[in-house]
Amino acid sequence: MIxxxxxxxxxxxxKKEIRRTSLKAVAIPGYQVPYSSREMxxxxxxxxxxxxxxxxxxxxxxxxxxxxxGSDDSVNAVNLRSFIEMTCPGVGTTRVTGxxxxxxxxxxxxxxxxxEDQLLVLQVPYPDPLVVVEASEEKRKQLHGEADYSRLLxxxxxxxxxxxxxxxxxxxxxxxxxxxxxxxxxxxxxxxxKLHMSKALVLLGAGREKKIYAVPPYTKAEPxxxxxxxFRVEAFLDEQGRRRACARCGCDNSFLDEYVDSNSGxxxxxxxxxxxxxxxxxxxTAAEVIYG
Numbered sequence: 001m002i003x004x005x006x007x008x009x010x011x012x013x014x015k016k017e018i019r020r021t022s023l024k025a026v027a028i029p030g031y032q033v034p035y036s037s038r039e040m041x042x043x044x045x046x047x048x049x050x051x052x053x054x055x056x057x058x059x060x061x062x063x064x065x066x067x068x069x070g071s072d073d074s075v076n077a078v079n080l081r082s083f084i085e086m087t088c089p090g091v092g093t094t095r096v097t098g099x100x101x102x103x104x105x106x107x108x109x110x111x112x113x114x115x116e117d118q119l120l121v122l123q124v125p126y127p128d129p130l131v132v133v134e135a136s137e138e139k140r141k142q143l144h145g146e147a148d149y150s151r152l153l154x155x156x157x158x159x160x161x162x163x164x165x166x167x168x169x170x171x172x173x174x175x176x177x178x179x180x181x182x183x184x185x186x187x188x189x190x191x192x193x194k195l196h197m198s199k200a201l202v203l204l205g206a207g208r209e210k211k212i213y214a215v216p217p218y219t220k221a222e223p224x225x226x227x228x229x230x231f232r233v234e235a236f237l238d239e240q241g242r243r244r245a246c247a248r249c250g251c252d253n254s255f256l257d258e259y260v261d262s263n264s265g266x267x268x269x270x271x272x273x274x275x276x277x278x279x280x281x282x283x284x285t286a287a288e289v290i291y292g
Contacts, residue, residue, distance in 0.1 A: 008055040009087040014038050018056035018212070022203055025214035030180030032127050032144075037210040047080055047106060048207030050123035054104045057119065057203075060090030065100035070108045070257070070272035080104065097275050107170070109191040111254050111276035114200035116217060122185040124206040127213060129173040129183040149173075149181050153224065160229055172231075173224045176215055181224065184215075190233045190255040195221035236269065246271045249280035 008015065014036075021035040040048045058064060066081040068074035072095045081093055094100055097112045104121045114120060130140045133151040143149070152173055159166045170186045174195065184192060185204055195202060195215050202215040215221055225231040236244045236256050245252040247268045254276055256269040271277035 005087070007060070007088060008058070009040075009083075010038060010052065010055050014052075015056040018052055021212045022053065022057070022214065025203065025212050026201065026216050028180075029216050029219050030176030030182045030213060032182075032211040032213045034210055035212055037207045040207070041083070042079070044208035045125060047076060047104075047123040049205030049209075049212070050104050050106070050121045050207075051080055051083070051205075052207060053121045053203050053205040053212065054084060054102060055088070057121075058084075058088060058091055058102050060088070061092075062101040063092040063094050063099055065094050065097060065103045066105075067103070067108060067110070067274075068106045070110075070255070070276075071274050073274070076106055095275055107186050107188075108255070108272060109187055109194045111271070111273040112279070113194075114198065116199045118200045120198075120200050120202045122187070122202065122204045124183065124185040124204045124211075125208070126171070127183055127204065127206040127209050127211040129171070129181055144180060147179050147181075149175075149224070152181065156224060157226070160226070166225070166229065166231075175220075175222045175224060177219050180213075182213060182215075184221075188234060188255060189223075189231070192221070192223050192231075193233065197221075244269045246277060246280070249277045249284065251277065251280045254280075 017035055021033045025031065025033045038052060040051060042048060064084060066077045068077035071077060084091065085093060097110045100118065102119045102121065103110065106123045128140055130143055130152060133155055134140050134143065156166050170188050171183050172189050172192050173181050174184050174192055175181045184195060197218050198215065199217055201217055205212050223231040238244050243252050244256060246254065246256060248270050251271055255272045257272045259268045259270060261268050
């Protein structure tokens with residue numbers, strides 16, 4: 001006897017648990033809710049937490065976008081998208097942010113502002129920002145419950161003493177709804193402000209650590225900082241102090257990746273978000289056609 005393939009790979013009990021866990025995470029913004037992370041046909045640390053959220057929440061007829069560091073064509077994104085297409089018949093895929101109902105991402109939040117009817121799932125390797133100052137999970141839970149992040153602030157202050165600024169480039173600790181401080185996944189500092197009062201629900205899944213937490217829509221998300229050393233994002237300034245632009249589309253208000261031109265050996269900067277870059281390029285082409 002041939003058994004029908006289970007939609008979304010996970011059994012219904014696993015999906016129900018993940019949905020219940022997600023609801024609790026939304027009800028308590030920033031709180032890390034434990035769940036029974038299932039074994040997936042890929043190694044832990046390769047996006048199993050985000051993948052389980054996607055498989056449990058997506059339905060037939062919906063449209064999915066999977067990106068890895070802004071690209072739809074990276075190995076991680078291609079493998080995850082192929083697996084979801086194989087196990088979720090009836091689910092469409094897209095490369096365009098505005099067409100997606102659910103966006104699963106690693107290391108980036110799309111440049112295009114998300115809508116209320118969209119869901120963003122972020123893959124998280126290490127969910128607890130306190131792990132750098134406290135090894136015991138039991139003590140970390142107590143510190144989170146009491147909103148005691150003094151040791152984390154001391155860690156940031158030590159950065160300022162040594163380097164005259166906070167040197168954290170990604171996984172920047174962010175306070176959610178005036179209480180819990182989260183690790184917002186390895187997104188760059190450029191993306192952290194996008195969590196603040198986001199129209200879309202943001203779910204973060206850590207498969208290896210078996211935790212799910214959330215930033216609900218229209219929720220405060222404030223990066224930890226000091227009055228005399230405010231939080232700042234990447235500037236992308238050149239030697240003359242001017243803001244660099246994307247070499248492909250000319251955009252000067254997006255997060256840029258640095259490349260080395262294989263022919264000239266020069267540094268080249270391009271938009272990290274491939275869909276955003278394509279959209280800006282299409283607008284330029286359309287303007288040239290209209291205005292000559």
